[in-house]
Amino acid sequence: MAIAFDLNGKRVSIEVLPDTRLLWAIREHLKLTGTKFGCGAGLCGACTVHVDGSRAFSCQITVQEVAGKSVTTIEGLSPQGQHPVQKAWLAENVPQCGYCQSGQIMAAADLLAKNRRPSRAEIVEHMSTNICRCGTYPRIVRAIERAAREG
């Protein structure tokens, strides 16, 4: 059965088992690989996307659950990587191995969309869902504060 949803502003329709995780649908069926597989268990945030404007772990939701909804991945966050969060990420030299960073950026963009001037504590609270094994946390905090300032 084909399931349709909006992906980065375009309607897509895929033939997968309805309980296929959105993560694999995006990455391997639709070939948008910016969204990463880290744990498959809702523990690391590497797979973070936006569903109808709010962040979600794509490894924890099925394709069926996003039928008719609007999904945004890192590839759709901004046309040229020009989202304020992405710009701030470069200004603060955040990424190391980079593997977690799509998820971090999607989580941060979600925070700033809802809270334009988050406090330090709010940033820490919001971002603690996402693991960065390279330990870029101090720079992520700085980048979010920069994006809030310069946004």
Place this chain on the structure above:
Amino acid sequence: MAIDSKKTRQSKSSVTRRSFMVGVAGLTFSLVEAGRIGASATTVRNKNITVTPWVAISTDGSVHIMSPAAEMGQGSLTSLPLILAEELDADWTKVKIVPAPPIQAIYGNPGFGGMMYTAGSAAVRGYYKPLRLFGAQVRRVLIENAAKKWGVPVEELTTEPGVVIHARSGRRFGYGEIAAFAELPAKAPDIKDSELKKPGEFRLIGKDVMRVELPSKVDGTAQYSIDVQLPRMLYGAITRAPVEGSSLQRVDDAAAQRIRGVIKLVSLPHGVGVIAETPEAAFAAKEALKITWSRDGKAWGFSSEKGIEVNAVIARNLAQPGVDWEKVGDAAAAFQQADSVYSAEYHCDYAYHAQMEPLNAVALVPTSGGAAEIWCGTQSQFMAVEATAKALGITPDKVKLHDMLLGGGFGRRGHRDEEFIVDAVLLANETRGRPVKTMWTREDDVRNGRFRPLTAHFLRAGFDKSGKLVAWHHRHAGDGITAFQDPVFFEMAKRRDVIAMRGMEASPYEIPNRHGEFLQNDSGIRTSALRGVGVGPNKFAVEAFIDELAAKRGIDPVVFRLDLLKNVPRARAVVDKVTQMSDWRRKRNGRGLGFAYMDYTGTHVATVAEVTVNPKDGEIRVHDIWTALDCGIAVQPDNVVAQTESCIVYGLGLALSERITVANGEVQESNFYDYQVPRMRDIPDIHVELVATPNNPTGVGQMATPGVAPAISNAVAAATGVRLRHMPMTPERVLRALKT
């Protein structure tokens, strides 16, 4: 600036403009066609001399520079070419970086036994001198050619980025223009050290150039092996034997066979593979397998709890000799004559790398067999090729490697057998003509992990009547690492387990009689270098013990160390720096400050941690960490700071929460809920300062990790009077220690 990854594989040789290359095969220069670089360059021949280049300058002025190291977040993809570009005086905006092909003889790290191996934080340290030299030689050739063309003396010429200048006549030649007519000398020019740039003349080194791959890491386009997409690609999953050395006895795959999309189930000596049309089918089929394993792996019956006890007994049994790491003076005699002797024991649990990208690789074996193509993230390009060739019984030249960015390495991807790549290769061999992406799940990654060993350390120290520390003895018992991780390197290292032993030494503390010995006791558990290698456990013991000694003598721990570092100015400088940064002498209410120092292969690091301990739940709260580090010349200073922050966060997890437990030979943890790595809420304020010295650069990728745990242990002792001797210092252990 761009990364030109395509160039590694296929050159577009329609280009006919001339360029030149510098080879290190006898430092021969050769004229070749532009664009013929990368893998293809190995076959470029001129006058029967095979030339492989580090640099190629095209007539359009673009400069291609090889990058020999794996990029796993540490920044070598940028910093190595940058070193060459500096002496070449290249225009950085015209530099294109090309991953070097897996040819050890040319691209091997002179600072790492000539191996093409990104580990030990040795990339910048090992390549710094040769890359500067190569850059300077190419620059000299450009200048000589320009001088000849203009008919002016070489001495009158200077360079600015990408341009040779004759100031007197106001003439300029772009490097590309010179490449169009350049003639190359038969021999590489001699460059004296004194002719290299002085640090004050650097335009790139020390200037924080943006790492070349960063933009791709914020827009989702960075390519890791897990991202590879190929036509008609299949998906592989694998269940490996839970205990190393056990093998497949029986498998009931009826349920797995019924899953839609499953193409093939493959019995392997060490497990069962599944090949399917989709990843979800592959993982579902893997879950549906019912497997019985043979019980012949060495670790069956082993538990880490008991293992620690066994190691502790060995460590304290002075009658059992070990392999010497450090032997200075006569420690045994000095102990006999000592006025007072103290001893203490420390333990460390198994620890897991937890690189964010679960291990995976993509492989393709052609229908006819006899060759392979692999896409992988490896710390050693040549090991990946060799392991693939060995698995298929073919020669390495039949293996085509696409080395991808690594979603973290930390030592996990540098094993000689490259087992996660071989998994993909073996499955691809079952579906020839169709590529297979074989992915481990996070659970696979944890359970099939290769760990920093379980160790027990017995230390003793002897003082003479005057109160001088005269004797030191460190006995470390635990699993070996090197022989398991890399048997070839183990032989090269004369069968000394340098990975496990590194850091056992008391030096550079000046103690006249010192003995460090390693007592290898293999449990059969898979082991690995892990960020900080043996230095992590060893310095946990050394730095905590030094602290205990200072306390016994009633001396401030920093003063005590400085006294032992009288003749090591670089050490004293970082110690002084960090004590200023942390305001060491200011007493904190209810909080403890702890200190650690070490010389980690030439990089001097001093760390202070400030903690509180919650007596009710045993939780250690780390409020601040200050680190001062001297790595000589910092090629990319902000990146050095970033690496040091990263080291500290990593060290924090190892210190406080990360623990692999083994019961009956099997790993008990499986994902990030029971193997807890630091999250943002666990992070203290981190303060890093570099102490600049004009020394040749040394490593930074792991040097600040080992100091974190002893600094915390020492801080807890300062706050509570209770000494924590077992890493990780979990709340239960803290509570237990507080009670006794």
